[in-house]
Amino acid sequence: MSALFEPLALRSVTVPNRVWMAPMCQYSAAPEGPGQGVPTDWHLAHLGARAAGGLGLALVEATAVTPEGRISPYDLGLWSDRQQEGFARITRFLSEQGTVPGIQLAHAGRKASTERTWVDRGAPLAPGAGHGWQPVGPSPLPFTDGHTTPEELTREQVTQLVRQFADSARRAYEAGFKVVELHGAHGYLINEFLSPFTNRRTDQYGGSFEGRTRFALEVVEAVRAVWPEELPLFFRISATDWLTENPDDEREGWTADDTARLAKELLARGVDLLDTSTGGNAPDARIEAAPGYQVPFAERVKKETDLSVGAVGLITEPRQAEQIVASGQADAVLLGRELLRRPYWANEAAAELGAEPRRPVQYHRS
Numbered sequence: 001m002s003a004l005f006e007p008l009a010l011r012s013v014t015v016p017n018r019v020w021m022a023p024m025c026q027y028s029a030a031p032e033g034p035g036q037g038v039p040t041d042w043h044l045a046h047l048g049a050r051a052a053g054g055l056g057l058a059l060v061e062a063t064a065v066t067p068e069g070r071i072s073p074y075d076l077g078l079w080s081d082r083q084q085e086g087f088a089r090i091t092r093f094l095s096e097q098g099t100v101p102g103i104q105l106a107h108a109g110r111k112a113s114t115e116r117t118w119v120d121r122g123a124p125l126a127p128g129a130g131h132g133w134q135p136v137g138p139s140p141l142p143f144t145d146g147h148t149t150p151e152e153l154t155r156e157q158v159t160q161l162v163r164q165f166a167d168s169a170r171r172a173y174e175a176g177f178k179v180v181e182l183h184g185a186h187g188y189l190i191n192e193f194l195s196p197f198t199n200r201r202t203d204q205y206g207g208s209f210e211g212r213t214r215f216a217l218e219v220v221e222a223v224r225a226v227w228p229e230e231l232p233l234f235f236r237i238s239a240t241d242w243l244t245e246n247p248d249d250e251r252e253g254w255t256a257d258d259t260a261r262l263a264k265e266l267l268a269r270g271v272d273l274l275d276t277s278t279g280g281n282a283p284d285a286r287i288e289a290a291p292g293y294q295v296p297f298a299e300r301v302k303k304e305t306d307l308s309v310g311a312v313g314l315i316t317e318p319r320q321a322e323q324i325v326a327s328g329q330a331d332a333v334l335l336g337r338e339l340l341r342r343p344y345w346a347n348e349a350a351a352e353l354g355a356e357p358r359r360p361v362q363y364h365r366s
Contacts, residue, residue: 003326003335005320005355007054008056010232010272010308013178015100016358017056018325019346021047021100022312022334023104023236025061027074027116031131037064037077038200039086039247045189051099051338052286056332058099059234060090062183065168069189070108072114072122072130072328078105078168079177085177091176098358102179104236105168105223107161107285109189110137110198111152122146138193138215139200144283158205158215161189166222168303173228177189181303182219183233186280191238192229194262195254213262217269224270232272237262239278239297242285253282256297263301264307273308274301275334292324294323318349 004134007015029035039060047058064070064077077083091101112135113125124147126130136157137150151159169180184190192198193215199206205214211268220235227233240251263274276298279287294313302309313328321333339345349355359366 002075002295002350002353002355004321004322004352004353008012008331010179010309012230013100013232015056015352016098017054017346017350017355018332019055019056019321019349020057020310020332020334021059021339022336023049023061023183023198024336024340025075025117025297026203027069027072027118029074031073031077034082034238036067037075037080038083039076039090039116043076044093046091048093048097049343051094051097051362052363053339053344055083055099055339056346057102057179058094059179059181059334060087060101060106060177062188063168065105065107065164068112068136069109070109071106071112071188072116074116078103078171078175079164084171085173087172087177095176097360099176101176102181103172103177104181104183105165105172106163106183108133108135109187109192110141110147111143111187112136113148116160135292137189137198139198141198142201143187152201153203155203162215162218162222165219166226169223170226173226173231179232179234180223181236181275182216182223184216185236185238185277186274186281187238188272188280190219190279191254194258195241197243197251197253197282199240201326209258209261213265216262217265220266221262221271221272233270234269234273234275235266236275236277238280239276239294239301242279242287243282246286249286251282253285256300259297260300260304263307267305271307271308273299273331275310275312276297276301276311276330291316295324295329302328302330308332312336321349322353
């Protein structure tokens with residue numbers, strides 16, 4: 001039996017295999033009007049094709065909990081009834097294919113209000129220009145020189161955001177999702193609060209480790225309070241900003257030690273799996289990417305806690321993924337760009353590893 005194709009039980013949900021799709025923004029929702037943030041036929045076709053390809057779990061792209069929390073005007077959202085109804089047909093289809101439907105809830109923070117990645121390389125949109133708006137963040141520090149300086153969130157606004165994450169999680173359940181993932185990675189709002197590189201606050205949400213993690217933990221607690229007890233909750237993290245680990249970089253950032261410490265706090269508050277990525281908070285951080293280069297960060301969390309972990313990052317080949325799971329480095333692998341190139345990767349891997357591919361009945365002749 002291939003370890004990659006063994007089921008994984010998380011609370012009451014049994015995921016049929018360990019090949020999962022990481023959230024990947026499609027920038028394909030309407031930027032304004034009644035369809036703002038609503039999933040379209042493209043989203044159904046995109047996610048449905050990969051479910052038909054045999055995935056165990058598919059995580060819908062970063063979905064904003066407020067209009068201002070979108071990365072771009074073309075992002076998905078989950079703050080309205082119409083958006084919720086649009087997701088319901090997607091969760092139904094994924095479930096019919098045997099794929100567990102999950103969604104990543106997010107707020108882009110200081111990295112909000114940008115173009116689509118294929119337009120001017122995702123250049124920032126100034127407030128009032130091309131559907132752009134004023135970003136917010138823990139501190140008034142722009143992502144790069146070209147980005148708008150974010151407005152520093154007040155304590156009242158932070159409290160409101162915690163409620164908005166919970167409201168979107170409630171809507172996710174009503175739309176049929178079985179997994180919610182909170183986006184605490186890649187330089188977006190929760191990650192910005194976590195890291196001393198982007199959090200210069202002097203109130204209870206800044207300063208010490210306890211202060212900088214307060215917002216993340218409040219969001220987890222609020223979401224866990226409304227998310228059904230029997231369903232799993234994930235948290236995606238950038239395990240390092242790649243600053244402190246670099247001896248040539250004197251800037252202080254979030255570290256692997258911080259991640260191992262936070263993982264224990266997340267577990268105590270009802271998080272079931274840490275989706276372990278890196279980077280995205282410092283645009284000029286030096287990252288030496290190579291196949292599986294982020295897996296050691298997931299492995300450390302798995303060794304030091306009882307939290308399940310997912311591994312990501314240049315995982316492209318079936319035997320590579322099999323080794324990661326079989327050796328106990330991670331409980332599952334999440335593929336991103338490789339699934340854009342090969343939607344049926346999971347079934348191809350099953351055939352290569354001696355497992356049974358899960359094909360739709362309509363494809364029985366294959």
